[in-house]
Amino acid sequence: MNIVNKLTIRHLRKNKRRTLVTIIGVIISVAMLTAVATIGVSFMDLMKRQTIADEGEWHVVYKDVDIDQVHTIKKDEDTKKVVLSKDLGYALLKGSKNENKPYLFIKEYNQYGFEQFPIELSSGRLPQSENEIVISDEIINNAKVDYRIGDIITLDVGNRIANDPEIHGPMDQTFSLMTNEKGEMNEELKDTSTKEFAIVGTIKRPTWEIPWAPGYTVISYLDEELLGKDDLVNATVVLNKVKTSLFNHATNLAEKNQIGKVDFNNNLLRYYGVIKSEGMRTTLYSLSAIIMVIIIIGSVSLIYNAFAISVAERSRHLGMLSSVGATKKQKQNSVFFEGFVIGLISIPIGIIAGLAGMGITFLFINTIIQGAMGVSEKLKVTLTPGSILVAVLVSIITIFISTFIPAIRASRISAIDAIRQSTDVKLTRKAVKTSKFVRKVFGIEAEIGLKNLKRNKRRYQATVFSLVISIMLFLSVAFFTANLKKSLSLSQEGQSFDIMMEVQKGRDDQLVKSILSMDEVTKSSMMSQQYFVSSWIEKDKTSDAVRKFEGFNDQLVDGKYPYGINLYSLDEKSLKAYAKEVGADYNELQNGLNAIVIDQIKYEDADAGKYVETKAIYTKVGEQIDLFSNDAEHEKEQFINKITVAALTSKLPMGANGGYPGSLDVIVSESTLEKLGFVAEDNRMLYFNSNDPLKTQEKIEEMEEVKHYIWNVYKSRQQEEQMVMIMSVFTYGFIVLITAISIANILNTISTSISLRKREFAMLKSVGMTPKGFNKMINYESIFYGVKALIYGLPLSVVCMLLIYKALANSFSYSFALPWLSIIYVIVAVFLIVGTSMLYSSAKVKKENIIDALKQESI
Structure with missing residues (x-):
């Protein structure tokens, strides 16, 4: 050394x-x-x-492949494991007490399927041959069918076919039970074949079984050796290495081997950092x-x-x-x-x-x-x-x-x-010159404070630089956090309720009261929706998204564009709560033809490859919207009446689906609906949230009078809320880190700067500066620091925010908005932190002996 x-x-x-x-x-x-x-x-x-x-570990699935194609997929160098599966079909569940779920849905897996998918065994064992099955616990607990391990059951397995010419082909689990106007089943099983199974175990309800699925899941074993050349299965692949090229590789493999359809587990792949969307990848x-x-x-x-x-x-x-x-x-x-x-x-x-x-x-x-x-x-x-x-x-x-x-x-x-x-201290007249305005308005202490800062610009600039960086860090991360949550909300389905069920006015009033009186129920809404309503909106009031439609001008009639109207009516209790939430006058909504209009929409623009938030309509409170009946029974549109916009909001009532470009959600009272000439439907939808949705559903189903279809979306909604909350923890944790670093940075810089000015302060005291004058000088210095930092920091922060906004714009489209609340926090915090730091540091300097400080050689 x-x-x-x-x-x-x-x-x-x-x-x-x-x-x-x-x-x-x-x-x-x-x-x-x-x-x-x-x-x-x-x-x-x-x-x-x-x-x-929740969903199992897999990356790519090739649909409807034969045995030769399976062998090709297995031989592929990127393939680690191949899960073979097959939807065998549906069979009637005899003795089921759940009228909305009358089927068994039989799915087959090979051995890898039991390993890669979340199949949780409750009792017994997993199937080992094609004539063995495990059944869902829900069959026993919900359908009240007394199946036991060891039972041999004979099933007629076939495809669900709707008695509706508009629905073609077999229906899967995503189609709820088809019923007619009387509530009777409007579908049947076709192409059935009789199969015999031995029950060897029970499993917990699979997480992938959607709440409205009409069949309880049962799982059997798929023996690859018994597959014939004409048998088609799904080949779900677990890859050796997950990389971005997998999308092109899998697509090319499918094309080369005449495989009709290939899908990807995007829900999982995104957490490997592998994203197919170019826009989303650029955003990331x-x-x-x-x-x-x-x-x-x-x-x-x-x-x-x-x-x-x-x-x-x-x-x-x-x-x-x-x-x-x-x-x-x-x-x-x-x-x-x-x-x-x-x-x-x-x-x-x-x-x-x-x-x-x-x-x-x-x-x-x-x-x-x-x-x-x-x-x-x-x-x-x-x-x-x-x-x-x-x-x-x-x-x-x-x-x-x-x-x-x-x-x-x-x-x-x-x-x-x-x-x-001599390099640190500048004493030229020009270097320390201050404005007469400062002395006249703030006094001699402010002038001395400002001269002190100018005497050593490097320390002054270092402190201001620290403050500017701190402002930029906090505001950029706060803006990033808010916009990340907004982007996440745009990409999620956004269901605002846990449970939905159809109830009939009059007949089910007591049932509704019983449900809403449950301790678990936290929030509710009763709603009916009217279809076949439209309006003609003036060209300059239509949304930006509508104006981009191809043929927009061709559809204009007398300068107006046709809009579909989703007319929602709320019962008195729900309307009162919703009106208070959005700042509307409840009495105004009950009297006259007044409505709350949802003036913002969120949708996925598949062509642009991004999620969009935009205005649904450009209108103002007090303006009127014409309503027309769009019923197919009428040859021409029938004018209904005009409604007045009583309030504008972006917040949907619980249960409303949200519009799309060229549509408008309008919320009215039941009395307004009747004044418009509509009859509030006897069958209304009851939406509610619960702090224990599964327990609430069990309680409702235990009520003897209940023969209603209950749609519990808790599981799917829970996943959205999990994502939002975890993301919030991540981003707010980031803000805490940044804030802590910024405060440490400012405290360190200011305290060191003050400690290096001991001789300077001692000199001021020696020529007669009083403690009060000294405090005033320190306070003014704090103000100068804060003002200068904000002058530079705020514009630079806005530039950073715009860069973040532009980055997100590759995948999400919504208007840029400054985080005014965060800006106010920053302005207050800057003066608070600077003032505190200056006072704390100067308090230590005050204790110094004037003679000793003047003798100090180092600055």
């Missing part, structure tokens, strides 16, 4: 406080980088495991790049300030080195060596601290997400060589960037200037 490096280490040991502050700054920065990388990887790992637990990469840049900027600002202040303190030391013959390169290398030593100590500790912090955080988070959302998997601290390598490399680059400018500056310090400390 050369003499300069030895002196650098000796200096670090001698100035333990400054060295410790610098090391802590780097540790915090590295810990943040590690934590962010760990959060991202761990979050993706959790969602991957949760999706596998763009956001990753922006967030990484934001993190690096925050880290550089924190570490740079630590090193810059360290070099400022060492300027006299570096000058003395120069006076005894140290070259520019040696002085420069001294700073780089300091960075190397601090990095060597800080990076390992920072990585360990980041991982430990995430481990502790995940312990608390797991309690929340498992208790509140029913997530079966836990967040685990997931390490990958890539994430740790990224954290280390970014930390090294950050330290290098942070030391580079101070190193260059150190190499240029001459011996005389360094020993005199």
